[in-house]
Structure formats: C-alpha cells, structure tokens
Amino acid sequence: MIENDSLTSQPNKLATFFFHGKTSVAIIVLIMLLATVLIPGVGALIPMVITVTALLCCLKSGSNRLMGLTRPDSVARTILFGAITGIVLQLAFNIVLDPLFERITGSQLDLSNWDKMKGDFPRYLLWLVIGWVIGGFLEELSFRGYLITRVQHLLGRNTLSATIAVLASAIPFGIAHMYQDWAGALSAAAMGACFAVLFIRSRYNLWIPILAHGFANTTDLTLIYLDLQKAFRLF
Numbered sequence: 001m002i003e004n005d006s007l008t009s010q011p012n013k014l015a016t017f018f019f020h021g022k023t024s025v026a027i028i029v030l031i032m033l034l035a036t037v038l039i040p041g042v043g044a045l046i047p048m049v050i051t052v053t054a055l056l057c058c059l060k061s062g063s064n065r066l067m068g069l070t071r072p073d074s075v076a077r078t079i080l081f082g083a084i085t086g087i088v089l090q091l092a093f094n095i096v097l098d099p100l101f102e103r104i105t106g107s108q109l110d111l112s113n114w115d116k117m118k119g120d121f122p123r124y125l126l127w128l129v130i131g132w133v134i135g136g137f138l139e140e141l142s143f144r145g146y147l148i149t150r151v152q153h154l155l156g157r158n159t160l161s162a163t164i165a166v167l168a169s170a171i172p173f174g175i176a177h178m179y180q181d182w183a184g185a186l187s188a189a190a191m192g193a194c195f196a197v198l199f200i201r202s203r204y205n206l207w208i209p210i211l212a213h214g215f216a217n218t219t220d221l222t223l224i225y226l227d228l229q230k231a232f233r234l235f
Contacts, residue, residue, distance in 0.1 A: 015061030018054035025150050028054075029168075032147060036172035044176035047142040048134075054146065067145035068199065068206030082211025089194055090216040091232075094223065098187050099233045105182035113179070114224045124225040131221055136214030143169045143192060144199045145206045166196040191216070 017024045028050060035046035055063050064070065072078040098109055117123045148165040155161035174189025195209040202208040223229040 011061045012058075015058040015063065018058055019061070019063055019066055019150070019153070022154060026154055029147060029150050029154070032142070033168065033172050037175050040175050040178040044139070044142075044172075047147070048138045051142040051146045052138070055141070066149055067141065068149070068204040069141075069145065070205075072205055072207055078205070078207050079211060082208055083215045085198065085208070086212035086215030086217075087219050089191065089212065090219040093187060093191060094220070094229065095232050096234055097190065098183065099235050101186045101190070102183040103235075105186060107181040107183045109183045109187065110179070110181040111184075111224060111229065114221070117221070117225055118227050119225070121225075124221065127221050128218060131217030132214045135217045136210050139173070140195065140199075140206060140210045140213050143173050144196055144209050148196060148199060149204065162200055166193055166200070169193075169196045 011020050018028065019025065032047035032050060035043040037043070039046075055067070055069075057063075102108055114127065117127055147169050151165040151168050152161045155164060170189045170193035173192035174185045174187075177188035178185045180188070195213055198212055199206060199209045220229070223231075
C-alpha cells in the first residue's frame with residue numbers, strides 16, 4: 001500500500017522538489033505530459049529519465065513508498081495475480097478490442113517494427129527484455145507510479161482526482177504509441193487506463209501493474225514471434 005506523503009521521513013530539498021512541493025511537482029508533471037504528447041514516441045523517454053532521477057535522488061525520503069514500490073504482503077500472490085491479469089488483458093485486446101479499435105479509427109494496428117522478430121528466437125528474447133525493462137518497469141514507474149500519485153498529491157485523494165489521474169496517465173501513454181497508427185494509440189491508451197485502474201484499486205501497489213504490463217508484453221511478443229497475433233480475432 002502506498003504511504004501518505006505526510007508519513008514519509010522529513011523530506012530534503014530534492015524530495016520536496018520532486019515529490020512534495022506543489023509548484024515544482026506541477027511543473028514536473030506538466031513537462032512530462034507535454035514531452036510525451038508533443039514528441040510522440042521518443043518523448044516518453046523524458047518522463048522515464050525524470051522519474052528514475054527522482055527515485056534515485058530521493059530514496060532516503062521514501063520516494064519508493066510514495067510510488068508504490070514496497071514489498072507486497074504476498075510476493076507469490078502478487079506475481080500470480082499480475083501474470084493472470086496481464087495475459088487475460090492482452091488476449092482480450094488481441095481477440096476483441098484491437099479489431100474494434102481498428103474499425104473505430106479506420107486504421108490498422110501497425111506492428112511492423114516487430115516483423116523481423118517472427119521466428120527469430122534471439123531477437124524475440126531481446127524484445128522480451130525490452131518489454132519488461134522499458135514497458136513493464138520504466139513505463140509503469142513513470143506513467144502510473146509517479147504521474148498518478150503526484151496528480152493526486154496536487155488535487156487531493158478523491159474520486160474526481162483519481163479519474164483525472166487515470167486520464168492524465170492513459171492519454172499521453174496512448175499518444176506515445178502513435179507509431180502504431182491511430183488504432184495502436186487508442187489500444188495503448190485503453191491498456192494504460194487498465195493499468196492505472198489496477199494501480200489505484202490495488203491500493204497503489206505498483207508491482208501489480210508492472211507485472212501485468214510485463215506479462216501482457218510477453219503474451220503479445222510471443223504471439224508475434226509465432227505469427228499468431230491476428231489468428232484468434234473475432235472479426
């Protein structure tokens with residue numbers, strides 16, 4: 001469970017700047033959102049760099065607890081829940097939601113970046129590592145662990161702020177995937193919203209969306225590797 005800001009150790013200047021100061025946190029959140037939205041794709045690296053820097057600089061002030069990086073009550077249950085959730089989510093998107101998004105947007109989900117991975121086991125293993133490190137960990141740390149908690153720090157902990165935080169997390173996350181065309185961006189935004197809700201509903205345990213995201217990526221990459229990504233679509 002996430003710690004309340006007031007329950008962390010006495011913040012130093014860096015911790016105040018990155019996590020507790022209203023003005024500085026608002027500016028950081030704005031920079032992260034603008035970078036992601038205005039520079040689709042590579043702009044998402046800026047929130048990751050900011051978040052990792054904030055985490056490393058402020059560990060002694062409890063930044064890991066503020067972002068939900070605490071040991072869960074049960075490691076085994078957390079891994080199992082994250083695995084099942086991630087696999088089921090990705091299959092639901094592959095079978096039902098992605099075809100729906102393609103019809104809504106009139107575009108095709110562009111996965112051409114992974115064409116060379118089909119049947120190439122070493123390349124598949126490399127993408128699995130990327131999918132877990134960048135997708136599973138860094139994206140969740142930035143878009144859920146930092147953005148959601150800091151938006152709620154600015155707006156207060158209530159239903160309205162949670163809704164705004166979910167949107168602030170999901171919409172830029174979708175735009176960051178515009179290289180997959182409009183269908184891919186909409187799919188990523190919807191998946192990001194699912195991870196955001198998971199984070200909040202799990203009482204701000206970031207390991208849940210990290211694991212769900214990692215296993216979702218693993219499922220998708222495995223289907224692409226086996227050339228089965230579109231084999232089970234309903235329409």
